[in-house]
Each structure stands twice: as structure tokens, then as C-alpha cells.
Amino acid sequence: MTALTLSRLPAPVLQALARPAFLIGGGIILMSTLFALFPAAFAPYDPLAFNYAAIQQPPSLAHPFGTDNFGRDILSRVIWAYRIDMMIALFATIFALLIGVTAGSLVGYHGGWADTIFGRCVDAVITFPFLVLVIAVVAMLGPGLINMFVAITLVNWVYYARLMRAEVMTQTAHDYVSAGRVMGYSSGRIIFRHILPNAITPVLTFWMTDMALAILLGSSLGYLGLGAQPPLAEWGVLIAEGRNFIFTAWWMSLCPGIAIVLTGLGFSLLGDAVADMLRPKG
Amino acid sequence: MSGLIQRESRENALPETANRPALSVQGLSTSFTKQGRDLKAVNNVSFDLAPGEILGLVGESGSGKSITLRSLIGIVRPQGRIDGSVLWKGRNLVTMNEPQLRKIRGREIAMIFQEPMSSLNPLLTIGLQITENLKAHTSLGRQERQKRAIELLDLVGIPAAASRLDDYPHQFSGGMRQRVMIAIALASNPELLLADEPTTALDVTIQDQILRLIMDLRTELNMAVILVTHDLGVVAQSCDRVAVMYAGRIIESGSVGTILKAPQHPYTLGLLQSVPQDQPPRTPLFSIDGTPPALDDMPTGCAFAPRCQQAQGTCLESAPDFSLVGSGHAAACHILETARPSLGENK
Numbered sequence: 001m002t003a004l005t006l007s008r009l010p011a012p013v014l015q016a017l018a019r020p021a022f023l024i025g026g027g028i029i030l031m032s033t034l035f036a037l038f039p040a041a042f043a044p045y046d047p048l049a050f051n052y053a054a055i056q057q058p059p060s061l062a063h064p065f066g067t068d069n070f071g072r073d074i075l076s077r078v079i080w081a082y083r084i085d086m087m088i089a090l091f092a093t094i095f096a097l098l099i100g101v102t103a104g105s106l107v108g109y110h111g112g113w114a115d116t117i118f119g120r121c122v123d124a125v126i127t128f129p130f131l132v133l134v135i136a137v138v139a140m141l142g143p144g145l146i147n148m149f150v151a152i153t154l155v156n157w158v159y160y161a162r163l164m165r166a167e168v169m170t171q172t173a174h175d176y177v178s179a180g181r182v183m184g185y186s187s188g189r190i191i192f193r194h195i196l197p198n199a200i201t202p203v204l205t206f207w208m209t210d211m212a213l214a215i216l217l218g219s220s221l222g223y224l225g226l227g228a229q230p231p232l233a234e235w236g237v238l239i240a241e242g243r244n245f246i247f248t249a250w251w252m253s254l255c256p257g258i259a260i261v262l263t264g265l266g267f268s269l270l271g272d273a274v275a276d277m278l279r280p281k282g
Numbered sequence: 283m284s285g286l287i288q289r290e291s292r293e294n295a296l297p298e299t300a301n302r303p304a305l306s307v308q309g310l311s312t313s314f315t316k317q318g319r320d321l322k323a324v325n326n327v328s329f330d331l332a333p334g335e336i337l338g339l340v341g342e343s344g345s346g347k348s349i350t351l352r353s354l355i356g357i358v359r360p361q362g363r364i365d366g367s368v369l370w371k372g373r374n375l376v377t378m379n380e381p382q383l384r385k386i387r388g389r390e391i392a393m394i395f396q397e398p399m400s401s402l403n404p405l406l407t408i409g410l411q412i413t414e415n416l417k418a419h420t421s422l423g424r425q426e427r428q429k430r431a432i433e434l435l436d437l438v439g440i441p442a443a444a445s446r447l448d449d450y451p452h453q454f455s456g457g458m459r460q461r462v463m464i465a466i467a468l469a470s471n472p473e474l475l476l477a478d479e480p481t482t483a484l485d486v487t488i489q490d491q492i493l494r495l496i497m498d499l500r501t502e503l504n505m506a507v508i509l510v511t512h513d514l515g516v517v518a519q520s521c522d523r524v525a526v527m528y529a530g531r532i533i534e535s536g537s538v539g540t541i542l543k544a545p546q547h548p549y550t551l552g553l554l555q556s557v558p559q560d561q562p563p564r565t566p567l568f569s570i571d572g573t574p575p576a577l578d579d580m581p582t583g584c585a586f587a588p589r590c591q592q593a594q595g596t597c598l599e600s601a602p603d604f605s606l607v608g609s610g611h612a613a614a615c616h617i618l619e620t621a622r623p624s625l626g627e628n629k
Contacts, residue, residue: 175401181357182476183388183415183466197405 013277021276025269032263035082045073047080047233056249066251068241074251077233078259084145084234085263088218088227089211092152097207099153100160101200107161108168109191118161125158131220138226148227152217156210163206167199201278208271212264219260235260303330304506305354305474309366310376312346312353314577321577323349323362325530328604333473336500336507338521338538340514340553342574346530347510351476354508355391356383370474389419392467396479398459402451402466408435409447412466419470434465438495457488464495474506475499481516493520514557518542523610526550529574529585532604536611546613549586584616592617 009017035042051071059066065074107118125133137151171177172195180190215235221227222236230237235256242252312324324346331337339347353364356375368375370391375383395401403411412431416422422430428447435443438461451459460480467475477496481489497520500507509521517524517538525535526549534547545551552570561567572589575581581588587597596616604614 175395175397176403178352178357179393179395179401179463179466180403181387182355182393183418184384184386185388185414185418186384194403194406198403 017273017277019273019276021269022273025266025271025273028262028266029270032082032086032266035079036086037083039080039083043073043076043079045076047072047077048231049073056245056252058249059251065255066249068252069245069249074238074255077238078235078256081233081235081238081256081259082263084228084232085215085218085260088145088148088234089215089263089267091149092214092218093156093207093210095149095153096156096210097160097203100157100162101164101196101203103157104161104164105168105191105196105199108165109172109187109195111169115165118165122158122162125155130155131217134217134221135224135226138221143226143229145228148218148221152214156214159210160203160206163203164199167202168195171195171199201275204278205271205275208267208274212267212271215260215263215267302332303369304333304371305331306369307331307354307366308369310350310353310368311365312349312358312362313365314362316578319578322530322580323577324353326366327527327530327532328366329525329532329535331474331506331508333506334500334504335523336497336509336521338517338524339508339510339527340512340517340524341527342512344574345527347527348478350527351393351478351508351510354476355387355393356380357387388415388472389470390472391474391476392470392472393476393478394460394463394467394480396482398456398463398483401463402459404451407448407450408454408462411462412447412469415466415469430469431465434468435462437468437499438462438465439491440465457484457491460484460488460492461495464492464499468499468503471503472505474508477507477509479510479512482511482513489516490519496520514542514553526553529580530577531585531614533586533615534613536608540608540611544608546607546611546618547586547615548590548592550613584614 039047049072051067051073054063054067054071056069057063057067057071063073063075065078067073068077103118107115128136133155134148134151137154138147141147141150168191177190177195180194185194218227219234219236219239222234223240224236225240228234228237230241238256239253242249242254242256245252307330308328310324310327311322313320313322315321327346327350329337339350341347349358349362352358353362354368354375356364356378358364364376366376370386375386378386402408406414409428409431412434413427416427416430420427420430431447432443435446440446440458440461446454451462454462464480475496480496481492484492493516496507496509499505509516511517521538523536524538524541525532526541526547527533528549534541534545534550541550542554545554549570552568555568556570558567570589575585575588581598583596583598583600584590584593584602587593590597594617602614602616604612606612607618
């Protein structure tokens with residue numbers, strides 16, 4: 001972005017951009033994205049290559065995060081895991097977002113029997129603890145990354161839809177929606193061109209936070225053996241691999257754990273900054 | 283607003299309202315179901331509107347005037363039930379389905395709202411909002427739409443129209459926003475403009491400008507207008523005919539001159555008396571005691587009887603019919619007092 005385009009942004013956005021929350025959060029997410037896109041450029045070793053000459057070595061100059069029980073370089077595995085975990089952050093949430101926003105907008109605007117049925121569905125899903133329901137769906141579909149995405153989406157869209165529905169209902173009370181109807185616009189046009197841009201902000205903020213939660217969830221399922229499968233490098237899987245050696249080779253679990261915390265922190269900070277940026281001012 | 287003084291001049295400007303009506307409303311009722319009970323927000327409302335005529339719909343808050351307006355073009359929300367007939371150029375709007383109604387809304391009948399702050403989409407530029415209406419209802423090309431949008435903003439008196447197309451609603455003042463709203467409503471040359479308290483949220487000088495604008499446009503475009511308001515000054519200044527609503531019914535209607543000079547219904551009289559006129563400072567203003575009945579607690583007789591000083595036995599037992607009391611002047615009251623002193627002599 002050049003200085004010219006920067007100076008044309010509204011003042012609140014500029015202020016939010018200069019906040020530490022945005023700088024740190026954005027920096028972490030930028031780094032994570034680079035790791036995810038080009039892991040080979042950053043990882044010093046092949047993440048899958050066994051090296052029986054260097055088994056469970058503590059952190060050193062040659063292996064900054066140490067090595068695991070097969071002599072694989074933990075740093076390289078953590079970096080390659082960015083690819084999987086950032087993918088989880090995106091794919092576990094984006095379909096839930098799209099389905100939830102569409103469904104929430106439609107029932108929020110039209111109300112009536114569709115809204116009643118939707119309400120019952122939401123109640124049914126929310127009754128169960130999130131993780132329990134996801135594990136139940138994964139158990140039915142079988143473990144694996146794709147099935148995990150399907151399971152999370154099946155449960156998660158409800159939360160987006162609920163948020164969107166409430167927001168659309170608030171917006172529908174505004175006169176510009178009545179004005180749209182009076183001007184003879186179709187309900188699709190009113191919902192998606194007029195209401196949606198006015199109602200999407202909380203959902204986008206929630207999405208940022210939810211990506212952090214998705215990584216935690218993906219790692220949890222990986223740890224439990226329901227998500228990504230070994231030998232694929234994924235933080236949850238890495239932690240699971242290290243759990244038997246926690247007293248002798250603590251670095252095996254600690255280093256991927258730090259990566260999870262850091263990325264989660266990044267998404268949370270970015271979410272805060274985005275909320276600040278999009279929140280209407282005075 | 284002290285526009286009542288102008289009533290003499292308005293009387294002479296009355297157009298022939300007996301022409302074939304553009305809009306004919308017969309027995310319009312709008313009811314909402316609440317806990318199994320039918321609540322009638324609009325009860326058996328009938329009126330005619332000639333092309334180019336301005337009808338004022340007057341009443342307190344909750345008298346059903348806004349819902350009447352919304353019922354005409356079927357945008358009552360949450361979905362209430364609409365009965366009766368609304369004949370617009372011979373077609374019944376009540377029995378039409380959504381797609382048919384959508385062709386009439388915005389093209390033949392347009393509407394403007396009370397709050398210019400919230401009736402424009404805050405995230406779209408003014409230009410986009412005007413051209414969107416043109417796109418929906420005309421076959422104009424991109425360039426022509428842009429040109430027409432500038433014309434419309436000119437028409438409603440927005441200075442430097444061409445340079446304001448890319449501005450957002452928050453960059454306009456309240457009065458300017460209402461002008462923009464009117465410009466959008468006029469985009470496809472509607473024959474009927476429904477104005478739901480268009481001046482209530484504006485200060486008095488801007489009110490006057492907007493009313494003048496509506497009256498000018500009526501003359502220029504021969505557009506009929508239904509003006510919902512609770513301000514009798516607005517009625518006196520701008521309307522040809524007036525219908526007074528109370529508890530969901532029209533209780534008196536007639537030409538503005540007749541109603542202001544010789545109101546027949548005690549409620550209308552009360553409304554007129556509560557307008558301050560040439561009173562010395564610090565004298566208490568007249569007000570009608572009590573409040574309108576709640577929708578779920580309608581009296582069996584005349585809805586106004588509990589507040590009416592002249593109420594008699596019959597008023598509490600049966601609802602009065604809406605009947606002619608003079609030329610083009612009708613009222614619903616059991617004890618029509620033709621001998622009641624007019625407001626003019628009260629002063």
C-alpha cells in the first residue's frame with residue numbers, strides 16, 4: 001500500500017492500523033501465512049526425513065527446537081504444520097461462515113415458519129458441548145482432515161447463522177429496508193445488497209476469533225487421532241507424538257504447543273483490531 | 283407551525299376532487315393476531331384520491347395512520363392480515379401477489395419515510411441508491427441513469443448535484459437527506475407518493491422547504507400525495523383534503539377548509555383547539571384528557587366516547603356510522619353538532 005492510498009483511509013481505520021494489537025496480530029498472521037504458503041523456504045530439514053544419528057536431541061544450533069524419537073527436526077515439522085493448521089483455520093470456518101451467513105440472513109429477514117424450524121435446529125445443536133458433537137460426527141464419518149472439516153462445518157455454521165440472524169433482524173427494522181421494499185426491490189436484492197453489508201461486521205469479527213478456536217479444535221482432534229493423521233506434521237499430532245516422552249524430551253510437545261498459542265493469539269489480536277476498525281464511530 | 287392562518291387562501295386553491303379517483307380505498311382493515319386474538323390496527327377505512335390531489339391523514343400516535351399507508355402497498359410487518367380493497371387505477375392491490383406488487387411499488391407508487399437518517403442505506407453512495415431505483419424500474423442505460431440521477435437531485439434542490447453523487451448519506455444534513463429520499467422516490471415518475479410524516483424529524487424551516495418541495499412536485503408532475511402527519515399546521519399548509527383518524531378508523535374527512543373552519547367531530551375539534559394560536563405566553567395549552575384505547579381493549583361503542591365531553595348513552599352502546607354531514611364532508615359521531623361554534627370565532 002502506498003502512502004497515497006493509506007492517507008485516503010478514514011481516520012478511525014488509520015488509528016486502528018497503528019494500534020499494537022493490529023501490528024502484533026497482523027505480524028503473527030502474516031508470518032503464519034508465509035510459513036503456510038512456502039514451508040520449504042523456511043524449514044531447514046525435510047519434516048519427514050528420519051535421522052537415526054540424532055534421536056531426541058535437545059534444542060541446539062543444528063536443531064533449534066530439538067529432534068523427535070525418529071530424529072526428525074522439530075522446527076521443520078512445526079513449520080510444515082503451519083500449512084495444515086492454517087488450512088484448518090480457513091476450511092473449518094469458511095464454509096460454516098458462508099452457510100451460516102446465507103441461512104441466518106434468510107431466516108432473519110423472512111421470519112415465519114422457517115425461522116421457527118431454524119430456532120429448533122439451533123437449540124438442538126447448542127444443547128451439546130461443541131467438541132462432543134464434533135467428535136460424534138467425526139466418529140460417524142471416520143477420522144481424517146476432510147471428515148474433520150465436514151464435521152466442524154456441520155456444527156459450526158449454527159453459530160454464524162445465529163449471529164447473522166440477530167443482526168439482520170435488527171437491520172430489518174430500519175427504514176432503509178422498508179424503503180427498499182417500497183421501491184419494489186426483490187427480497188434477494190434487499191437482503192444481500194442492502195442488509196448484508198450493514199450486518200456482516202460482528203460475523204467477520206467472530207470469524208477471526210473462530211479461526212483461532214478452529215486451530216485449537218483441529219489440534220485437539222489431531223491429538224485425539226481424529227483429525228490429521230501421522231506422519232503428517234500437524235501441531236496436535238506433534239504434541240501427541242511427544243506425550244510419551246514428556247519427561248525426557250519435553251521439547252517435542254512444547255514447541256508445537258507454543259506455535260498453537262502464538263497463532264491463536266495472532267488471530268485474537270487481529271480480530272480485536274478488525275472489530276475496532278469496523279465499529280461505527282460517533 | 284402556525285400554518286392555520288393560511289386556511290383561507292388554501293380554500294380557494296381546492297381542485298375539483300370529484301374527478302375519477304386514481305386510488306379508491308374501500309373497507310380497508312389491517313389486523314394482527316396476538317395470542318389468538320385479532321387486533322384491528324386499521325378498521326374499515328375508506329377514501330378516494332384524485333390524480334394530483336394531496337390528502338392529509340391526521341391522528342395521534344397509534345391511531346393507525348402509518349399502518350394504513352403501509353397497508354396500501356402491502357408492506358405491513360410483521361405480516362398482518364389486510365382485508366378490503368385498494369383499487370389503484372382499477373386494479374386491486376390487496377389481492378395482488380408479491381411479484382405483481384413489486385412492479386407497482388417504486389414505479390407507480392413511491393413512499394418516503396419519517397426518519398431521513400435511517401431510510402437511506404448508510405453504506406451505499408447517494409448516486410448508487412438513485413441509479414439502483416432507475417435500474418429496477420426503467421430501461422435507461424448506465425450513462426443515462428447517471429444523467430437522470432443528477433437531474434433528480436437538481437429537481438429536489440440539492441446544490442452542486444453532479445459532485446454529490448459519490449457522497450454517502452452521513453455527509454448530508456437531515457433536510458438534504460429527506461430531499462435525497464424524495465429524489466429516489468421520484469426516480470421513476472410515480473403517480474402517487476405516500477409520505478409517512480416526512481417532516482416530523484426536521485426543524486421548522488426545513489419542514490417548510492420540504493412541504494413546499496412536495497407541493498411543487500405535485501403540480502409539476504401531477505402526482506397524488508397521501509401525507510401522514512400529526513401536525514395540523516402541515517395539513518393546513520399543504521393538503522387539499524384531510525382525513526382524521528382515531529383508533530384505526532377515519533372519524534372525519536372533508537376539504538381542509540371545511541374541516542378547519544367547521545369541524546363536526548368532537549375529536550377533530552379537540553385537535554384543533556390544542557394547536558396554540560395567538561395565545562398570550564404562559565397560558566396552559568388545551569389538551570384532550572386521557573389516551574386512545576389500546577388495540578386489545580376497544581370499547582363497544584364509539585372509540586372516542588371515554589374521552590369525549592359530550593358523550594351520551596348511545597355513544598357507549600354503539601359505534602356511530604360514517605355519514606355525510608355536508609358537501610364532501612363526512613363524520614362518524616352520534617351527536618353531530620352543527621351549531622358548534624367554529625374555531626375562528628373561538629379565538
